[in-house]
Amino acid sequence: MARQTPPQPEEIAAGSITFEELRLAARNHAMPLEALRYPITPAGLHYLLIHFDIPSVDVAGWRLSVDGLVERPLELSLEALGSRPAVSLPVTLECAGNGRALLEPRPVSQPWITEAVGTAIWTGTPLAPILKEAGLRPDVVEILFTGLDRGVQDGETQDYQRSLTLDEALREDVLLAYAMNGEPLLPQHGFPLRLIVPGWYGMTHVKWLSRVTALAEPFRGYQQAVAYQIQTTEDGPMTPVTRMLPRSLMEPPGIPDFFSRTRYLSPGPCPLRGRAWSGQGRVVQVEVSVDGGHSWRLAELGEAPEASPYAWRPWTFMWQAAPGAYDLCSRATDETGLTQPLDASWNSGGFSNNAIQRVAVVVE
Ligand SMILES: Nc1nc2c(c(=O)[nH]1)N[C@H]1C(S)=C(S)[C@@H](COP(=O)(O)O)O[C@H]1N2
Numbered sequence: 001m002a003r004q005t006p007p008q009p010e011e012i013a014a015g016s017i018t019f020e021e022l023r024l025a026a027r028n029h030a031m032p033l034e035a036l037r038y039p040i041t042p043a044g045l046h047y048l049l050i051h052f053d054i055p056s057v058d059v060a061g062w063r064l065s066v067d068g069l070v071e072r073p074l075e076l077s078l079e080a081l082g083s084r085p086a087v088s089l090p091v092t093l094e095c096a097g098n099g100r101a102l103l104e105p106r107p108v109s110q111p112w113i114t115e116a117v118g119t120a121i122w123t124g125t126p127l128a129p130i131l132k133e134a135g136l137r138p139d140v141v142e143i144l145f146t147g148l149d150r151g152v153q154d155g156e157t158q159d160y161q162r163s164l165t166l167d168e169a170l171r172e173d174v175l176l177a178y179a180m181n182g183e184p185l186l187p188q189h190g191f192p193l194r195l196i197v198p199g200w201y202g203m204t205h206v207k208w209l210s211r212v213t214a215l216a217e218p219f220r221g222y223q224q225a226v227a228y229q230i231q232t233t234e235d236g237p238m239t240p241v242t243r244m245l246p247r248s249l250m251e252p253p254g255i256p257d258f259f260s261r262t263r264y265l266s267p268g269p270c271p272l273r274g275r276a277w278s279g280q281g282r283v284v285q286v287e288v289s290v291d292g293g294h295s296w297r298l299a300e301l302g303e304a305p306e307a308s309p310y311a312w313r314p315w316t317f318m319w320q321a322a323p324g325a326y327d328l329c330s331r332a333t334d335e336t337g338l339t340q341p342l343d344a345s346w347n348s349g350g351f352s353n354n355a356i357q358r359v360a361v362v363v364e
């Protein structure tokens, strides 16, 4: 029997990471924080999240079906998609579960800390003209996206599927992407085709895309109506997870301790650097704290790669490091006025925890 609600407290752990969480974490890796040095994340350093298995795809036989409530269903080969108008866009992707493992009690799932993020240049063809060519019927309210990957989650056998409202799906920057950083998609990032919905959390960017279906009713499948819902109490209301909240990450300075990851550096001027993003609107301010979030000073903001409104912005801050132990933090504010909180607010799925990152540093 399929479950209709997000994970409940008996599935929430208070103690150490479990074997199942470790196994997920070993399959789905984060972006090493030192990779914040790159404005565009090299594909192999981009974070990865795969619910089931990477599907095997025979590209010669592969077609994208455009079906459902359309006048003219389409079957598009990779070649046909590649001969349509192409758009390249730097886009920051972040998993909605980023920050989950820092929540207490800890929702049991992929145990991300803070670095489930990456920025790539995605190349593809816009979705909207294809939907127009197929001819949407007047009663269409949502577009459903189906991946080739199949599995079982919470007892429910499913294809990986997510939908968008018609308004979102018709945005001109929603892409059917076949290239990442100028190369064909890697198997783990969705070869041969994935959806890119700039600004939204990762789950929306359906990989291994095989069908685009016009619907007259809102989609109520597992990854839409059960997972990716914010619920703070067992019977409380559910709010869908949509766009990324503002977040800033710091490239950890100095050298790390292998096991604790505490950073060591020498006294003197220490430039701090990082990147900040939001899916709600452009990041307009980043502040840095060297005392664990008690006092804040403005960082200098740089321009996003190719000035993309959907990619992270770099920031720098000159710190005069005196001997001692520090808790370094940064926090982003976006143009809608949203700022990162000091402390996480809990929800049962562990979604959109954008509480500030803390980097332990010893200057000696
Ligand atoms: N078909 C399919 N698409 C998917 C997923 C998946 O498991 N299957 N995972 C989603 C989630 S939760 C995230 S965070 C992003 C991760 O994209 P990446 O692995 O390319 O970074 O892909 C999304 N698209």
Ligand SMILES: [Mo]
Pocket (backbone or CB within 6 Å): 049, 094, 095, 096, 097, 202, 203
């Ligand atoms: Mo995700």
